[in-house]
Amino acid sequence: MGQIVGVFATAHSPGLTGFPERTDAAQRERVMAAFHDVRQRLVALEPDAVVAVSVEHFTNFSLANLPAFAIGTAPDYLGPVTPEMGEFLNITQRRYPGAAALGEHLYRFAIESEFDPALVSGDLDFDENFCVPLELLDPGGRLPLVPIIVNGVNHPGPTVRRCLAFGRMIRAAVEAQRDSSRVVVLGTGGLSHWVGMREAGRINEAFDRDFLRRMQSDDPTELVAYRQDEIDVAGNGADEIRAWIIAAGAAGTGFDTLAYEPTPAWLTGTAVAAARVGKTD
């Protein structure tokens, strides 16, 4: 049966690929070393598919239809959505392969598990959400993907408790199928940042470090204790911690922080973390 062989969570700040040079060289090197570490682990894990979890920044969805959760089941995905965004991110526009069978299974399993995600069986374009981390982790764009979108761009998003449960459901779904025997889960976004808001460029380092501390624990009690107002102090971009918490649910273990740097020039608290999946004490 399928198993989750690795779970990672990373930032997806456009600065990582679009304007890396603007950040302090030592900070940049530590962040890039962590991405390189994850990239090597990904190669070693030889996954059949990657379940990639993030928000999407009104690239596909709008206030006319804004799912709390959505699961992609397409055979491929366009990203970055426009050539202009490609230029901004310094990423060549391409089609990323989809793990369609696993996506369809995840969607069906979610419904049968009494979650109610939106089905997106085509035309789900990527923005920085997946293009930026994948450029650093799978630059050839070879890994077949199941994109999962959580609403982190317009309040109210799903509760963090629901996000953890959704992640646990992903794990159960992977273990209930045979098409993809080795699956990696990748959550992207965060940490503190303000997009389109007056506070843009500010970093809430205390929030970020406390969040990473909660992610480190094998016990998710503190991770799902956030009220919305406790997330809001780290900006509208901090709503993307939902993607990390879904990843934590899928992992069922705590995470090691591979890098954390407050990087105002990239407009985010930039973090990279790996779950202690498959490690025995």
Next chain:
Amino acid sequence: MYTVQKLLWDIRRNPMLAQRFHDDPDAVVDDYGITGDERDAMRTLDLGRLYEAGVNPYLLYFCALQLGVPRQEYYERIRGER
């Protein structure tokens, strides 16, 4: 408020609409049926007022970029610095 945010999203998604808005904002806001204070704020692209009115910052920011407002200027305008 929905209609204003719909227009912000549509402008970002549709370069032809962005061009039309650039050339003749009054015609576009009228097509969308936007009236009153919202009409005035939108037709003049008064970013500070739209921000204050509570439109989603992602929608406002991306629409402004699509209309050629530089990032730095966007932030200066919502902060009332210009």
